[in-house]
Amino acid sequence: MSRKMQPMEDELFPSTPGKFKDRSNRQFHRCFTSTSTMFLWALFLIALTASYLSFHSFISTSSKYFSTTWGGIQWERQVRSSAELRRPNGVSVLVTGAAGFVGTHVSLALKKRGDGVVGLDNFNNYYDPLLKRDRVKLLDSYNIFVVEGDLNDQRLLEKLFDVVAFTHVMHLAAQAGVRYAMENPMSYIHSNIAGLVTLLETCKNADPQPSIIWASSSSVYGLNEKVPFSESDRTDQPASLYAATKKAGEEITHTYNHIYGLSMTGLRFFTVYGPWGRPDMAYFSFTKNILQGKPITVYRGKDRVDLARDFTYIDDIVKGCLGSLDTSGKSTGSGGKKRGPAPYRIFNLGNTAPVSVPMMVNILERQLKVKAKKNWVEMPGNGDVPFTHANISSARKEFGYKPTTDLQTGLRKFVRWYLSYYGYHQGKAL
Numbered sequence: 452m453s454r455k456m457q458p459m460e461d462e463l464f465p466s467t468p469g470k471f472k473d474r475s476n477r478q479f480h481r482c483f484t485s486t487s488t489m490f491l492w493a494l495f496l497i498a499l500t501a502s503y504l505s506f507h508s509f510i511s512t513s514s515k516y517f518s519t520t521w522g523g524i525q526w527e528r529q530v531r532s533s534a535e536l537r538r539p540n541g542v543s544v545l546v547t548g549a550a551g552f553v554g555t556h557v558s559l560a561l562k563k564r565g566d567g568v569v570g571l572d573n574f575n576n577y578y579d580p581l582l583k584r585d586r587v588k589l590l591d592s593y594n595i596f597v598v599e600g601d602l603n604d605q606r607l608l609e610k611l612f613d614v615v616a617f618t619h620v621m622h623l624a625a626q627a628g629v630r631y632a633m634e635n636p637m638s639y640i641h642s643n644i645a646g647l648v649t650l651l652e653t654c655k656n657a658d659p660q661p662s663i664i665w666a667s668s669s670s671v672y673g674l675n676e677k678v679p680f681s682e683s684d685r686t687d688q689p690a691s692l693y694a695a696t697k698k699a700g701e702e703i704t705h706t707y708n709h710i711y712g713l714s715m716t717g718l719r720f721f722t723v724y725g726p727w728g729r730p731d732m733a734y735f736s737f738t739k740n741i742l743q744g745k746p747i748t749v750y751r752g753k754d755r756v757d758l759a760r761d762f763t764y765i766d767d768i769v770k771g772c773l774g775s776l777d778t779s780g781k782s783t784g785s786g787g788k789k790r791g792p793a794p795y796r797i798f799n800l801g802n803t804a805p806v807s808v809p810m811m812v813n814i815l816e817r818q819l820k821v822k823a824k825k826n827w828v829e830m831p832g833n834g835d836v837p838f839t840h841a842n843i844s845s846a847r848k849e850f851g852y853k854p855t856t857d858l859q860t861g862l863r864k865f866v867r868w869y870l871s872y873y874g875y876h877q878g879k880a881l
């Protein structure tokens with residue numbers, strides 16, 4: 452090794468100064484040539500490494516979100532069969548978030564009245580995915596097929612529109628939960644912003660374009676103090692990132708309506724509850740803890756003021772979803788071009804009867820026949836709002852929306868479902 456190195460050292464550092472210029476010139480050229488070759492090789496290696504790394508991260512990101520389980524003749528057959536209409540003038544609906552709480556109920560209601568329904572869900576683990584799988588078993592028994600995939604997978608969305616000419620999209624997939632946004636902010640951007648735009652891009656290109664009905668949230672009212680909340684009230688003071696992404700959704704859908712003629716209906720849901728509900732919500736987790744003899748945390752506002760919600764029962768929400776779908780009006784564009792103005796609507800879907808959180812706990816205690824162990828805690832500044840109260844006159848006028856279930860009746864139905872689903876053995880719910 453050292454012997455091989457010797458000539459090169461000799462060349463680079465000549466012992467005869469007189470010959471230095473000549474040799475150094477030649478050497479300079481050779482040196483330059485080899486340096487530039489090395490430089491090119493280095494560049495090549497850097498480019499190779501960079502492309503490997505980005506490909507690798509693309510693969511791992513994609514495999515996190517995109518399932519490759521879709522496609523194929525059998526899959527297409529399932530999608531088509533699920534989308535079959537069983538009533539004259541029926542509609543074919545793509546329900547995103549079909550394995551979710553509202554998505555399951557809306558899918559069932561559409562199917563039961565004879566519409567075609569295809570579900571889409573990414574089965575993420577924000578809460579127990581087993582519950583989602585069980586909801587899907589229920590849907591399956593009604594011949595509703597739920598495709599496993601992510602909203603951000605545009606190829607999948609395009610494929611679905613290739614297989615079925617959906618007349619409507621009921622877009623209920625979202626990262627839900629107000630307080631979780633502080634823990635995992637990017638999941639809200641991924642689903643509620645990026646996912647929404649991917650869906651709208653697909654819908655705008657579809658021919659015919661579907662009408663879109665989608666879930667906004669009462670949380671867009673944020674710190675609004677005017678009660679009851681009307682659609683024309685301020686919504687520029689969100690209290691959580693969740694609320695901000697829902698508000699952004701309202702603006703984003705407006706631009707797609709304006710530029711591409713997509714018919715858009717945004718529904719501001721007010722604290723929806725009921726059987727097959729979301730375990731992250733207070734009424735659900737309180738039930739679990741009360742039955743297991745564990746304490747619950749009840750938030751209170753400043754000066755010990757009770758928090759209150761316009762709790763809305765799932766069956767009322769389903770009626771609102773179907774009513775708004777039936778009156779949504781057509782999109783006017785095709786092939787990404789607008790042909791005329793299309794409807795852009797926003798509706799509150801609430802119960803118009805706020806109930807305080809301690810009262811909700813009280814109802815649960817009576818239904819469960821167990822006293823709750825309550826820890827009273829001042830509402831942390833984590834995105835919560837003190838109260839919500841819907842004015843529903845717009846929805847009533849447009850499609851006869853009229854909630855009929857009070858909290859007591861709705862929670863009774865929820866508790867009955869909870870006990871039958873989780874079981875109740877020796878005084879303990881599983």
Ligand SMILES: O=C(O)[C@H]1O[C@H](OP(=O)(O)OP(=O)(O)OC[C@H]2O[C@@H](n3ccc(=O)[nH]c3=O)[C@H](O)[C@@H]2O)[C@H](O)[C@@H](O)[C@@H]1O
Binds near residue numbers: 627720723732734
């Ligand atoms: O109306 C809506 O748009 C929103 O309704 C709910 O959000 P939220 O009303 O905060 O529902 P919960 O998380 O069930 O909380 C209900 C009430 O219980 C209180 N709470 C919650 C959790 C807890 O441990 N203790 C407690 O007192 C909250 O402060 C709140 O006043 C949903 O979680 C959101 O996804 C939805 O968008």
